[in-house]
Amino acid sequence: MAVALEELRKQLREKFPQAHAALGETGRFSPTAVMPFSVATFPAGGISEVMPEGAGSSLGLLLAGLMGEPIQPVSLPEFILVDGGDGFDPASFTEAACSKLLWLRCNSALEMLRVGELFVKDGNVPFVLLDAASLPSGELQAVPASVWWRLRQLAERTACRLVVLTSFPLIPCSSLRLVLTANVSLEDFDSPRRDLLGRLAAHRERLRRAT
């Protein structure tokens, strides 16, 4: 009976991958290695935490992968980048790729959280990236846990995918924690970006839950 049920679930997952995206990220079905450039990787209605492993350029490459290489500029932004440390560099991307994001330049964790909350609550663009990787760790650790829980509740209400880029484990209520690895050296600077994206590896970190 259990085998049949598992088989049925597998068939449904293959037929309707979008509908099972959120379920997959809870860790019940999906393997450890994931594809980080698909929006469906990040659960809707939850917070995903993405961290780099080591000193690679993984977060920048993740952003490049999410933005893609469109030929024409898009009319509506596809995701919101709440840039906590104001570190995004438009010159590192094409104009068409930049048209996919709405950039909000913040100077502190407080600003980032307030603006992020506005757009999570809005729900018109249900994919919000909070870039906290450039912020000082002391400032981030001073953020009370209740703020993240509140953001998670808002994301649940609007089915928003909230992705937080950090340099260390930060969020107590994240639904997914991805660790990115990119072995990039100076020799790779002349390689096509597509090749570098192919080398970006992501693996899911086990979340410890209070019971």
Add this chain to the structure above:
Amino acid sequence: MFAALHLPDLPVIAALRSSPALRQRPCAVMPVSQRPDDPKEKLPLLAVNAVARGTGIAAGWPLNRARVRCPGLELLPRQPVAEAALLAELIEQAESLTPDLEITAPDTLLLDLSRAGTGRVVQLADLFLPDADLHHALAATPDLARLAVLDDATRGEFNTPPDVAGLPLARLSAWNGASELMPLLGLWGLATVGDFQRLPRQALAERLGPVAGHWHDLVHGRVCRLLRLHRPPPSFFQSLALEEPLHLIEPLIFLLKKLLHTLSARLAARHLAAGELKLKLQLECGESLTRQLRLPEPLIEAGHLLRPLQTHLETVRLRSAVIGVELDATPTAPTTAQREWFGRQLSQPERWAETLAQAIALLGPERVGIPVPSASHRPDAFTLRPPPGSLVQTLPEPVSLLAIQPSTSVPLRRFRPPRPVSVAFDSHPQGPWPLALLSGPHPGEIVDRRGPFVASGHWWNPQARWQRQEWDVQVASRHLLRLVFLPPAGWQLDGIYA
């Protein structure tokens, strides 16, 4: 009963308003040539004044022929703005008799007097425009009235089909289909409207088609069409002068809510929506604050209209109390289109606009937008485009002549502002050669480097001139950094490849 009002020579009357000294001289207005290579001498005159007509020339004459007959003819440039103003005066005169009128031609109005009393009909003769001869004619149908007003013999009185029989056939030239029918009728030897009236309708329609049959009905007064009524654009302006000055935002919002409820009701009654709101606050110090808010989509509900106003007012600091409020709306058709199935759209545009306004209030307009990389080698050069759906006026999108490509495959994470660092370096003929970072966020020995990449710009401007040498370096901790040497002796970190 219908009346026609006609202002002959309207272009020349309008042109003479700016040159009144020429009124006693023969004057003419030329049409604007569609092709610049047309010889001006061959163009027909658009309109002439009464003095010029007295010399024997008329509208439609070629200029060279008119100059032979009237050597002192003054040519005036056409004044479209003055012509529109003159037509507006004519409409104002006509509206004193009836609101039901049609602008049939730029110099002719048709008035429906079927619901007006006899007194109104008598007042037709009293209509007056300064420096212009205003003609009128009455008839049972609008087309007969329009025909009658064009000729001296039928002006100023009520006309029946036999009354217009004596008019020259050329008076029908303004009707639809005249370009095909008039030459044929001329070949048949018809000279007057009466000649046309006497033709058998059935045979005429069989020979020349339904348009000729329709003309026959018109000249016999058998067709009474509906007028295409002219309605002035509605005004939604409201103003409120306050007895007590307002110091707080809450009472101001309360007043705005009241104005918006009225506005919403008036819009709904006309099946319209507001596309733009214009708010003017009169301040006690004598100044005023005017804001124009473009709404993300046409709105009708007072609550929806209030939200962007409230969000905007929360960001405004006034120099003194408010003593008057003016609110105006630009009406537009409400959105009735179905949402697109395959294209991305905002699910709640009014909420999106409000969220953007709040983010802009929090961060400032220069920190919210869609980034556009600049076609420049100047470091950190970019512009921010206002996002779609925001309340601020969106500038037209810049047209990029070149597809700007990123300089490296690895995205940079910038330090804003750049962080000054101390660098141990070796002197080389082409410039300093960095060996180690002695300070900054990632100090250590430089184990690998790319560069230098020399860049400079604005050398012609001493204030804006810049020059730099860039290296991509890898330090012992494996971090990849962008290191910059600013001559003569400055070092800084522009960012990290993270």
